[in-house]
Amino acid sequence: MNAVLAAIALLILASAGIALTLRNIVRSVILLVVTWFGIAAFYLWAGAEFVAFAQVLVYGGAVSMVVLFAVLLVRHGKAGVAETPAPSGRIVSALLAGGAIAGALAGAVALTPLAPAAGPAPFAPVRHIGVLLLNTHAASLLAAGAILTVALLGGVVLAAGGGPEKEDGP
Amino acid sequence: MPHAEPWLERAPLLLRDAVNALLPAPARWWVDSFLDIAVLLGVFGLLFAFLTLAERKVLGRIQNRPGPNRAGWGGVLQPFADGIKMLTKEDIVPRLADPILHFAAPVALVAFSLMSFAVIPYGRHLLALDMDSGVLYFFAAGASSELAVFMAGWSGRNKYSLLAAMRALAQLISYELPLLLSFVPVVMISGSLSPSAIVTAQGGWHLGFIPRWNVLTPWGFAGFAIFMVASLAESNRSPFDLPEAESELIAGHLTEYSGFKYALFFMAEYFGMCALGGMAVTLFLGGWQAPCAFLGFIPSYAWFGAKLLALLLGFIWIRATLPRLRIDQLTRFAWKFLVPLALVNLVTVGFWHLSASWSRGFDPLRWAIAIALVVIPFVAMGRRLSAGLGPRTYRFAAQ
Numbered sequence: 267m268n269a270v271l272a273a274i275a276l277l278i279l280a281s282a283g284i285a286l287t288l289r290n291i292v293r294s295v296i297l298l299v300v301t302w303f304g305i306a307a308f309y310l311w312a313g314a315e316f317v318a319f320a321q322v323l324v325y326g327g328a329v330s331m332v333v334l335f336a337v338l339l340v341r342h343g344k345a346g347v348a349e350t351p352a353p354s355g356r357i358v359s360a361l362l363a364g365g366a367i368a369g370a371l372a373g374a375v376a377l378t379p380l381a382p383a384a385g386p387a388p389f390a391p392v393r394h395i396g397v398l399l400l401n402t403h404a405a406s407l408l409a410a411g412a413i414l415t416v417a418l419l420g421g422v423v424l425a426a427g428g429g430p431e432k433e434d435g436p
Numbered sequence: 437m438p439h440a441e442p443w444l445e446r447a448p449l450l451l452r453d454a455v456n457a458l459l460p461a462p463a464r465w466w467v468d469s470f471l472d473i474a475v476l477l478g479v480f481g482l483l484f485a486f487l488t489l490a491e492r493k494v495l496g497r498i499q500n501r502p503g504p505n506r507a508g509w510g511g512v513l514q515p516f517a518d519g520i521k522m523l524t525k526e527d528i529v530p531r532l533a534d535p536i537l538h539f540a541a542p543v544a545l546v547a548f549s550l551m552s553f554a555v556i557p558y559g560r561h562l563l564a565l566d567m568d569s570g571v572l573y574f575f576a577a578g579a580s581s582e583l584a585v586f587m588a589g590w591s592g593r594n595k596y597s598l599l600a601a602m603r604a605l606a607q608l609i610s611y612e613l614p615l616l617l618s619f620v621p622v623v624m625i626s627g628s629l630s631p632s633a634i635v636t637a638q639g640g641w642h643l644g645f646i647p648r649w650n651v652l653t654p655w656g657f658a659g660f661a662i663f664m665v666a667s668l669a670e671s672n673r674s675p676f677d678l679p680e681a682e683s684e685l686i687a688g689h690l691t692e693y694s695g696f697k698y699a700l701f702f703m704a705e706y707f708g709m710c711a712l713g714g715m716a717v718t719l720f721l722g723g724w725q726a727p728c729a730f731l732g733f734i735p736s737y738a739w740f741g742a743k744l745l746a747l748l749l750g751f752i753w754i755r756a757t758l759p760r761l762r763i764d765q766l767t768r769f770a771w772k773f774l775v776p777l778a779l780v781n782l783v784t785v786g787f788w789h790l791s792a793s794w795s796r797g798f799d800p801l802r803w804a805i806a807i808a809l810v811v812i813p814f815v816a817m818g819r820r821l822s823a824g825l826g827p828r829t830y831r832f833a834a835q
Contacts, residue, residue: 292590293534293537296537296583296587299583315567315568315569315573316568316569316572319569319572319573319576320572320576322576322577322579322580323572323575323576323579326576326579326580326583327576327578327579327580327582327583327612328579328609328612330582330583331582331583331586331605331609334586334605335602335605338598338602391568392568392569392572392628392629392630393627393628
């Protein structure tokens with residue numbers, strides 16, 4: 267069982283790591299999708315079928331397409347391409363920001379008291395998940411939907427551009 | 437059950453048990469899984485082969501020509517001749533192509549389309565994988581194939597195939613939404629995401645002779661129609677076949693493919709068509725249930741096969757009948773017509789679910805309201821969408 271988990275973890279970490287180092291952004295995106303599939307495999311390993319298939323449907327099917335469209339259709343102006351290596355100040359600030367987020371996450375994980383699971387994990391049928399989502403947690407589901415809609419509208423506004431002065435072409 | 441199940445119904449189980457009895461106990465789980473996979477591959481591989489033949493024969497008949505009739509008796513061996521030809525053709529990879537992705541795209545496409553066969557109940561006892569969230573699994577496997585289309589278009593380093601891949605993706609994403617929305621009513625009514633439970637919920641007869649299939653309700657009919665249109669588009673079938681419109685767009689994202697990889701794309705397309713047809717049978721046409729009680733002696737998998745073949749022949753007939761859409765007509769049809777209709781259908785099924793407790797006397801009213809909820813938006817939106825488009829005038833051809 268632990269060997270399977272180790273293989274899944276290796277798949278997730280290796281694909282994410284290689285995706286970060288590649289210069290070709292389309293290959294990075296495809297490796298990122300491999301990472302998402304790995305996360306779905308982890309959910310399957312943990313016995314959460316519903317979440318695993320939802321992960322594949324949403325991330326593998328939809329979000330990956332959005333990312334690919336964004337990568338390929340965004341206008342690559344001369345200023346937008348980072349051909350030269352980034353200045354050291356940017357590298358330092360990137361490392362600081364990434365390290366801060368990683369530290370916060372690691373601290374949160376380390377400080378959470380994880381009680382050892384008592385007995386077998388509870389089996390959650392899909393019907394049970396549906397009842398929980400639409401009765402008990404309906405308000406938070408609606409809030410998440412509203413936030414995502416606002417984010418989508420913001421994305422459309424940003425992508426549509428400001429005005430006619432941007433129509434000059436590269 | 438008053439009498440034992442007929443022998444034909446149990447025949448696949450008996451065959452499996454006979455194979456199992458020959459093996460030691462620890463190997464049985466593996467052999468069972470392997471048998472499932474082998475049977476699915478064999479049956480759908482042969483179905484694919486003869487479906488290509490049937491398609492060419494039926495298209496030929498509709499267009500008043502004989503179709504393939506040289507290999508074998510009346511052309512029966514044509515698919516195998518085609519297979520040998522495809523296997524022995526040269527496999528060309530462009531020099532600047534991305535070799536890994538160029539190879540992985542057809543493999544991923546076929547793998548994902550084969551995966552979706554696992555959860556369809558083919559008969560009372562014929563189901564490879566009985567999952568609580570099987571319908572979700574089916575559509576997750578289908579959604580993953582979009583990535584393979586992109587990989588095929590991008591890896592060839594050909595701007596035409598890349599443009600075609602983006603066009604194909606726009607189509608696949610547009611029709612994903614009505615496809616997913618159209619099966620939600622079925623899930624709402626049967627209260628389950630498991631295909632076998634959905635089929636069981638459609639058992640029995642109204643008034644003793646009308647089957648309780650979902651397609652015979654107002655919301656089910658609308659959902660079935662939306663599902664079929666969307667699955668035509670998802671499997672790149674005519675009239676939505678412009679991802680690889682071979683007569684005008686040099687096969688789209690398949691431009692840089694040749695030989696057996698090219699054949700694999702077509703295999704995946706036919707597999708996808710069979711899987712979506714099978715899911716349509718499961719969700720709307722009662723799955724393996726017989727249409728009349730006295731026809732129950734025919735084994736359930738034969739009913740499933742008959743319904744699936746009828747749907748596939750319908751696909752072929754549509755291909756012979758309708759001309760290809762333009763990309764703007766295609767996306768407009770999805771976003772301005774199918775998606776709103778599918779959303780209205782959710783309201784209809786909500787009403788149907790809530791009015792289930794009405795007394796029998798109100799049944800005509802219940803049906804009338806539900807039919808009105810389906811027909812009025814259809815007519816209103818159809819008129820708005822087609823306003824200003826007709827009647828067509830033929831300025832040059834009419835002389």
